[in-house]
Every structure is written in structure tokens, then in C-alpha cells.
Amino acid sequence: MKITQIAGFLGCGKTTLLLKLSRALSDGGNRKIALVVNEIGEIPVDGKIMEESDMQVKDIGGGCICCEVASTFAKTIYRLYKDFKPDHVLVEPTGVAVPHQVKLAARMGGRDAKIEMGPAIVLFDATRPAELLDMDMLGQLVTTQVKDADVIAISKIDAVEPGAVEDASKRVRAYNADAEIVALSAFTDTGVDRLVETILDWKEAR
């Protein structure tokens, strides 16, 4: 059971990508996929959207899985392993979650389950890079998310000029020298295949 998180700030396209990845990874039903979604704000709108996709969805409410309800997340991972035994679990944390803390919580759930960690894919919204990196607003949070990324997906590239994608890539590279950067549009499917390959091939560094 490989656990991959699709992280990134609010509104960057996580749910749309997650649904695309889940369909591609299932390979027409040859692989079992489970989705775990966590939202702040009390109404799990994303969870409802996912459930309509007929996927196995676990909705975690009551707080953020990287901190407040990390133990609930860990138990969810264990229960998924025990009851459903998916090949892949795709996790959508809240848009304010810190990826390395989500990994730690998932590993807690994996103590009694045979799991491996997939990549932390962090989306960065190409339509509002300056806003996201403004240190008086969200910069501290977003740069932490970017630093934690194994793969950075510059999202919504269909909505910006090509120069804006390059600009966003340069901005995030300044905070993470190692992560692969993928240009992504979940609407045109640009970059989706690359992310699927990455998830399938990913071997966690020990």
C-alpha cells in the first residue's frame, strides 16, 4: 500500500488532480485506489466531489491531519490497510497542512500495516505566485510546503502565459533545489502522466 500525498495551498487544484490521478492509477480497475481527504471549514465539499467518482473515500473532519487530528489520520490509514487493502492511497491534506508532518502521521498508521511512502507532490498555483509567496501573508506556510515537496507541480498552466510558468518554476526552485518540477494542467492533462509514472516508480529514501 503506497501512500502519496497531493499537497499545496488552498485552491491550487488538488481535488481535480487527485481525481485524475486516481482514475489513471486504477488502470481500469487493475489497481485498488483509496482516497483520503481532509478539509478545514466543517463542510467536506471536496469529499463529496470525490465520493461521486465512485472511489473508496475516507473523509476526515474536525481539524487538520498534520496536527490536530493526526491520530485520526493514522487510524484511517491502518483501517484502510486492514479493511480494503488498496494498492495506492492518495491523500489530500488541507491546503494549510505541512507535508512532512502528514508523512509522519501516515507512518504512525503504518506501524502495524505494510505501507510504503510515495512522493509528496506539492502543487503551486501559477495564477497567483506573488500572493502565495508574500511573507506578510502566506509566504511562511507556502515556502514550507514547497521545501517539503518531493515533486512540485506548477498548476493551472492552462490559465497563464508560458512566461508565468517559467516565473513560478524559478520562484519555487529558490526554496527547493532537489524536487522535480512538473508543469501541470489537470484540464488539458498536461503533466498528469508524468506524475502517475513518478508515483508508480517512487522508492522512498531510507
Place this chain on the structure above:
Amino acid sequence: MDESTPQTPGCYTEHGVSGYGVAAELSRKEPMNEAFVREMAEKMMLSIARECMSLGAKCIGHIKSHLKTSAGTIKADTIGVAHGSYSTGGLSAPVDHIYIAINSIVQGIPEDAVKAATLEGMHEVANQRGLTVVKEKEHSYFDEFDFVASKQEYVEQLRQQLDADPDENEE
């Protein structure tokens, strides 16, 4: 959700991010077609975003909605007024009832202000278009609903939830 009771403030509070969610039943005497519902949902998202900014928000994180009807589903969202709003989904026929869930996540104002902006934005746009807010309930989870149920069954589930004792949904 019993084990999910937060013991410490969430990471989002450190960044001044607050969220508020509400579910409501809306109705209109004249049936509403897909174009009408999509336009209303998009305007609602922008109205809430505008209200949040007027109350002092620094940034709109994500304001999103899910509108369920007997003829299909519409989803609408925005990440800020300057970014516009976007909707997907469709209706196979005009409807006179809509079940809507809205989740607003915003930086720079407390939850009470996000709540005020969300309710104001929803009511304002609904009223402008001749819709009545029949019922509304905050912090409602839809976890128990079967999303592969038929459309009629689904709507009945939503109706029962909105009719239920308020405390039942907050456990």
C-alpha cells in the same frame, strides 16, 4: 469523528486562516435551468469573497460550493474576486429546489467574520434571484450519505439531514 476532537489549535490558526461551512436548502417558484444555477453559484462565490475582503481578509484561500438537485450537480468555486469564479457540472432539467453546501476558507479574519460573510453572500445572491432560503444549517457533515444512491434517494437524505435535530450533526 469522536477521536477527532482537536486538542490544540490547528496549524492554520498560526497563519490566520479560518474556515466556515454551511448547508442550506434553496427554493424558487419558477424552475431554474442549468445556466441560471451556474450563474447564481458563481456570483455567490464572488459575493462571499467580496464580503470577506470588505471585513478585512488578507487573502481568499478557497471558497467552494456543491449544489445538489434532483437533476444533477453543480460545483462552483473561487480563490478571489480578481481571479473570477468557475463552475462545473450540469442539470438534465430545470429544478425548483437546490441543496447547497458552501465551505469558505479565508486568511486574515476570524471564523465569526467568515461566517457573516458566507451567510451574507449566500442570502444576498439568493434573494436577488428570487430564491428563498428554506433551511440552513452550519457545520453539517454529509459523511453518512450514500453518494451512489439514486438522485431521488439522495435528495431525500439531504432533506432528512436538514430536518434533523441540530445537535445530531455536530457529534
